[in-house]
Amino acid sequence: MDLLLEKWKEILLGIKQEHMVSDVSFDTWLKDLIPYNVEENKLYILVPPKHDQQMTIDYITRKYKKPFLVAIEEITGEHYDELVFILKEQAQEKFIASFPNKYNEENQSNLNPNYTFDNFVVGKNNSFAHAAALAVAESPGEVYNPLYIHGGPGLGKTHLLQSIGHFILSQKPNKKILYTTSEEFTNEVIDSIRNGNSSSMAKLRNKYRTVDVLMVDDIQFIIGKESTQEEFFHTFNVLHSSGKQIILSSDKPPKDIETLEERIRSRFEWGLLADIGYPDYETRMAILRNKEESNEFHLNDEILDYIASNIKSNVRELEGALNKLLAYSKLQKTEITMDIAVHELQNIISPNKEMEITPQLIIEVVCEHFKLSEVQMLSKKRSSDISKPRQIAMYLIRNLTDTSLKTIGTLLGGRDHTTIIHGIEQIDHEYQTSEIMQNTIETVKKKINPN
Numbered sequence: 001m002d003l004l005l006e007k008w009k010e011i012l013l014g015i016k017q018e019h020m021v022s023d024v025s026f027d028t029w030l031k032d033l034i035p036y037n038v039e040e041n042k043l044y045i046l047v048p049p050k051h052d053q054q055m056t057i058d059y060i061t062r063k064y065k066k067p068f069l070v071a072i073e074e075i076t077g078e079h080y081d082e083l084v085f086i087l088k089e090q091a092q093e094k095f096i097a098s099f100p101n102k103y104n105e106e107n108q109s110n111l112n113p114n115y116t117f118d119n120f121v122v123g124k125n126n127s128f129a130h131a132a133a134l135a136v137a138e139s140p141g142e143v144y145n146p147l148y149i150h151g152g153p154g155l156g157k158t159h160l161l162q163s164i165g166h167f168i169l170s171q172k173p174n175k176k177i178l179y180t181t182s183e184e185f186t187n188e189v190i191d192s193i194r195n196g197n198s199s200s201m202a203k204l205r206n207k208y209r210t211v212d213v214l215m216v217d218d219i220q221f222i223i224g225k226e227s228t229q230e231e232f233f234h235t236f237n238v239l240h241s242s243g244k245q246i247i248l249s250s251d252k253p254p255k256d257i258e259t260l261e262e263r264i265r266s267r268f269e270w271g272l273l274a275d276i277g278y279p280d281y282e283t284r285m286a287i288l289r290n291k292e293e294s295n296e297f298h299l300n301d302e303i304l305d306y307i308a309s310n311i312k313s314n315v316r317e318l319e320g321a322l323n324k325l326l327a328y329s330k331l332q333k334t335e336i337t338m339d340i341a342v343h344e345l346q347n348i349i350s351p352n353k354e355m356e357i358t359p360q361l362i363i364e365v366v367c368e369h370f371k372l373s374e375v376q377m378l379s380k381k382r383s384s385d386i387s388k389p390r391q392i393a394m395y396l397i398r399n400l401t402d403t404s405l406k407t408i409g410t411l412l413g414g415r416d417h418t419t420i421i422h423g424i425e426q427i428d429h430e431y432q433t434s435e436i437m438q439n440t441i442e443t444v445k446k447k448i449n450p451n
């Protein structure tokens, strides 16, 4: 595959010359094709989105498949039994495991640049977890292994994990660091089992068992997934016994995860457990001030106090409140007054509110899960990395709330109800037929409603 990538231009030009392809045909059909993956000696070639139609695929398959196979063999000496042109969406569905996590090639890109120790406010609630994380970052594999950070949603677990990653990379850029979520890990296991060949399993093992630092976020989601637990157990053993650092996060301490296999649970307790609790008032204020500063945005103390006094159990919501006021102030070009704050935050701050599942909550969780902004989610963009999460949002809103199709359309950027029906049916179908989609949906559902 590497050689293929290296010689790709040459191959394309070779075909152009050999088959006397005109410039316009070349530009239309061939220029933007990219080798994507090899499986069982079948080469998959990605057809770019502007050709997003089956017709193109049929046409180039008929016309260019043979020439490609011949040219590739001539130029690289590599023989492929079969060649498949594939659209990005199909490719993602087929090879979803290799998509979200191109970590080794892109190293740091998997880490959110904002999640560093510098941006982490230390308070009583998290000072132990923070110190443990820093110790591990300074001496990976040497002090606490594994480090297991637990705490409720939105309290900074992911932020701390990724801070460790950034820190190690800044000190030792050659270290192989892999940050993943247990959902991604599960999907990769499912995928390699489904492929059923030893090479995809080997690829998975090679990926996870050769790193210096493995971080698995939200490990609680491997519960009940036997093959994933099995794979993780062996991964853990290999890494741990060779002194590689493992860092895990979870919403609960191991002892409270009743259904977790004992052999795995006991390993989680081998190293250090560190919990993050709810931030106290001072820490909440400090987090708000810190966030204000990085956005160059200023609210008066009374408003900060109003937010910090009312949002107590989730830093993400604390930030959400600030972001909402920031957006309002930018959009309306106005200073935020207490009245505006109270009005704008009434959905976030309401007395005795129960955690109600609203379409807005679902959209927020889906965006966070897929690392999209709400602007992207509501946009007209139709590339699959955005449209698939959008369809998942449609599906979940329909299934978890009684919102009408029309309203779902409005909430998701003014789409008409046939688009919504199509989206829901699409995900419904994938849920029935793809274990990966099932896993994704179940994970997102648990994030929406942890109970």
Ligand code: ADP
Pocket (backbone or CB within 6 Å): 115, 119, 120, 121, 122, 123, 126, 151, 152, 153, 154, 155, 156, 157, 158, 159, 160, 287, 315, 316, 319
């Ligand atoms: P978790 O993984 O525990 O659900 P996150 O790490 O995603 O929570 O944190 C939610 C948000 O709150 C993130 O944007 C994170 O940067 C922020 N956050 C959490 N704790 C802190 C903190 N102590 N200092 C600054 N930001 C924080």
Ligand code: MG
Pocket (backbone or CB within 6 Å): 157, 158, 159, 217, 218
């Ligand atoms: Mg997290």
